[in-house]
Amino acid sequence: MGSLEAESISACITDPPYNYEFVGHKWDAEEIKRRTERVKGASSRTLVKNNPYGSGLAGGVRNKRWYQRVQENILDYSEWCFEWGQQVFRVLKPGGMIAVFNSTRTMAHVQVALERAGFYTRDCIVYRRHSGIPKGLNLGAKLKQLNHPDHAQWEGWHSCLRNEWEAIVILQKPLDQNYITTFLKNEIGLFYTLNADHSFQSNIIENIPREPEEAFNVHCTVKPLPLMEKLITLMVPPSEKHIVLDPFAGSGTTLVAAKKLHRSYIGIEIVPEYIGIIQQRLAQVDSVQHQKPSSNTHPYTLPLFE
Ligand SMILES: C[S@@+](CC[C@H](N)C(=O)[O-])C[C@H]1O[C@@H](n2cnc3c(N)ncnc32)[C@H](O)[C@@H]1O
Numbered sequence: 085m086g087s088l089e090a091e092s093i094s095a096c097i098t099d100p101p102y103n104y105e106f107v108g109h110k111w112d113a114e115e116i117k118r119r120t121e122r123v124k125g126a127s128s129r130t131l132v133k134n135n136p137y138g139s140g141l142a143g144g145v146r147n148k149r150w151y152q153r154v155q156e157n158i159l160d161y162s163e164w165c166f167e168w169g170q171q172v173f174r175v176l177k178p179g180g181m182i183a184v185f186n187s188t189r190t191m192a193h194v195q196v197a198l199e200r201a202g203f204y205t206r207d208c209i210v211y212r213r214h215s216g217i218p219k220g221l222n223l224g225a226k227l228k229q230l231n232h233p234d235h236a237q238w239e240g241w242h243s244c245l246r247n248e249w250e251a252i253v254i255l256q257k258p259l260d261q262n263y264i265t266t267f268l269k270n271e272i273g274l275f276y277t278l279n280a281d282h283s284f285q286s287n288i289i290e291n292i293p294r295e296p297e298e299a300f301n302v303h304c305t306v307k308p309l310p311l312m313e314k315l316i317t318l319m320v321p322p323s324e325k326h327i328v329l330d331p332f333a334g335s336g337t338t339l340v341a342a343k344k345l346h347r348s349y350i351g352i353e354i355v356p357e358y359i360g361i362i363q364q365r366l367a368q369v370d371s372v373q374h375q376k377p378s379s380n381t382h383p384y385t386l387p388l389f390e
Pocket residue numbers: 099100101102112303305306307308331332333334335336337338352353354355358
């Protein structure tokens with residue numbers, strides 16, 4: 085990001101590693117394969133069990149040391165968000181918005197880190213999606229397993245709630261005086277709130293259709309393309325002069341959405357294996373959109389940083 089020109093980007097829409105993916109470990113397809121193969125009969129449960137200690141998802145006795153490590157871990161994560169947040173702040177135009185996906189447990193830390201970097205908080209969008217039964221402690225079942233005489237009485241008691249939404253924290257670089265001045269200069273700073281059914285967009289996004297998975301896309305946390313299209317429509321006016329930045333591109337869903345919607349885009353991804361996936365996905369947009377030769381024509385727009 086250091087090589088990007090200051091105040092050149094209209095919006096940053098990104099899905100960074102959530103804290104449990106962060107803890108100093110690689111959290112990519114290769115790492116998942118290594119962990120699952122390490123344990124015979126591995127399942128997703130094993131994977132969760134093998135999350136780094138201190139992440140809050142790993143097991144372990146909840147002693148003082150455990151809580152201390154969790155706390156150190158979240159402070160490290162917050163510091164890391166502050167570091168990249170400062171860079172995003174520098175490259176965004178005044179009034180430019182940043183939308184960051186995060187878990188319900190860590191979103192506050194991301195928000196505060198970005199505020200420290202200079203942004204001010206606008207909102208938090210609830211991305212509501214379906215979820216299964218959580219893997220935490222099911223007290224009734226556990227007591228039954230332990231032959232506890234009162235196990236039936238404790239049915240329904242669980243260590244966590246069903247996690248049905250992800251947070252998208254929305255912050256904004258300070259305006260150039262006010263909304264109108266900012267808008268007249270760069271056409272940014274506002275939300276597009278008119279839905280197809282003429283309703284006013286709320287801060288809950290739901291009913292996003294599931295799409296068939298692309299076999300070549302082995303990334304483990306791919307966001308739905310219609311969701312990323314929704315966010316771009318919401319935050320970036322429809323013109324190729326607007327550049328959308330995703331510094332944690334993953335398999336490139338933000339970039340694909342930007343390209344489909346004729347916004348320019350810049351993606352950054354640290355895992356070389358994912359670059360090919362992103363390029364393949366972007367090439368598919370070209371093959372579908374015959375009417376436009378390329379949407380990636382802005383002089384500041386780089387196809388991708390590795
Ligand atoms: C949650 S994933 C993003 C997934 C993406 N939304 C998608 O739909 O494919 C986060 C990505 O950030 C990448 N990443 C982690 N640290 C990074 C860094 N310092 N610089 C660039 N990318 C990084 C990871 O390799 C991972 O692919």
